[in-house]
Amino acid sequence: MKIVVQKFGGTSVATEELRQQAIKRIKEAREEGYHVVVVVSAMGRKGAPYATDTLLSLTESIEPNLPGREKDILMACGEIISGVVMTAQMLRSGMEAIFLTGWQSGILTSDHFGEARILSIKPDKIFDELKKGKIVIVAGFQGSNEEKEITTLGRGGSDTTAVALGAAMKAELVDIFTDVAGVMTADPRLVKGAKFLDKLTYQEVCQLAQEGAKIIHPRAVDMAMQRQLTLRIRSTTSPAAGTLITDKEKDNIFAPQQRLITGIAHRSQITQIKLDISQLSKPSEIELKVFKAMAEAGISVDFINVSPRIIIFTVDDTVAPKAIEILKSKNLHPDVISHCAKVAVVGMNMMGVPGVMARVVEALTRNQITILQSADSYTTIWCLIEEKNLTKAANALHQQFCLD
Structure with a gap:
């Protein structure tokens, strides 16, 4: 059976007009001979009547500490509403369709409410309906655990649902539909010269997504990479065909390496916290105390540099006051720089190539942008800068590596 899984995000199903556009993409897949499984997110974004955040706001003012079980039941409603509405519109368009919840689709998850992981999928019901010639619409972001309790999959859950179904059903392709025509070399809101990319490797798109490019959740990409599942x-x-995500070009070991840098990604609203521990006794114990305290408070730390003299890390601006308060309560006095941004240069082919960091520094220095902190990996160079310089930095790096 030739199967394609098509995932439509919240903005793609927010209005009747957009849902009709989605139906066009479904019809095109049918005309190409595919059996189609459609995964939907909740309609719209925060503020829209049936968006997940809007549903959560219904209880937050009543009981801010609603148990995870009840919260997951509430959050699962958004995708159910979206899926039923989409089914109704497809039936009106003359297409045979059926809607299934996550648990009706055979998605078994762990017990961790709000952040459940998919353990297995038994898509027998989906296969049965496809064999009847129907389009199967599945609620993303949800499943159930072994006790038959409703669970949700956390951020990017609908992407994960689509890829997991694609893997379980041995789909030829998983299409992630969004409000842009593909992956771009930079955020077009910052860089007017940003271009669309025809093809990316799993590693490249995962790194871009991790560094703030709102493309697809990295967890879904990692799952696709493990199963060698082609994404678009x-x-x-x-x-338009969009951006193809695959590693198939690696089969040709003689293919020319044309692209040094793939794109520029960024994250903003970051606070840098710096602690001078050079005058303190037992610095290693201080390091443990700092990071253990952050973990116990549920504060995620990033961009970590540790040396015998200094500890540097970043947190989101929203939790920075809490982090600073915790450190001061332990008689530590951090230097703090708020309203920072992390800009990342991403490219699979930079590994082993000398001079890439020099070009990054050259571009930023030429534009009088101070680097507050930096780090690198095989595929990425990160620089922390003041957020007010983000647009200038993204454009400078985009031009430096000829991405426009």
């Missing part, structure tokens, strides 16, 4: 990032409103 496409626009709901356009029949």
Whole structure:
């Protein structure tokens, strides 16, 4: 059976007009001979009547500490509403369709409410309906545990649902439909010269997504990479092919390495916290105390540099006051720089190539942008800068590596 899984995000199903565009993409897949499984997110984003955050706001003012079980039941409603509405519109369009919840689709998860992980999928019901010639619409972001309790999959859950179903059903392709026509070399809101990319490797798109590019959740990409499942990032409103995500070009070991840098990603609203521990006794114990305290408070730390003299790390601006308060309560006095941004240069082919960091520094220095902190990996160079310089930095790096 030739299967394609198509995932439509919240903005792609937010209005009747957009849902009709989604139906066009579904019809195109049918015309190409595919059996189609459609995964939907909740309609719209925060503020929209049935968006997940809107549903959560219904109880937050009543009981801010609602148990995870009840919270998951509430959050699962958004995708159910979206899926039933989409089914109704497809039936009106003359297409045979059926809606299934996550648990009706055979998605078994762990017990961790709000952040459950998919343990297995038994898509027998989906296969049965596909054999009847129906389009199967599945609620993303949800499943059930072994006790038949409703669970949700956390951030990026609908992406994960689509890829997991694609893997379980041995789909030829998973299409992730969004409000852009594919992956770009930079955020077009910052860089007017940003271009669309025809093809990316799993590693490249995962790194871009981790560094703030709102493309697809990294967990879904990692799952696709493990199963060698081909992905496409496409626009709901356009029949264009979008960006293909695969490692198949690696089969040709003589293929020319044309692209040094793939793109520029960024994250903003970051606070840098710096602690001078050079005058303190037992610095290693201080290091443990600092990071253990952050962990116990549920504060995620990033961009970590540790030396015998200094500890540097970053946190989101929203939790920075809490982090600072904790450190001061332990008689530590941090130097703090708020409103920072992390800009990342991503490229699979930079590994082993001398001079890439020099070009990054050159571009930022030429534009009088101070690097507050930096780090690198095989595929990425990160620089922490003041957020007010983010647009200038993204454009400078985009031009430096000829991405426009």
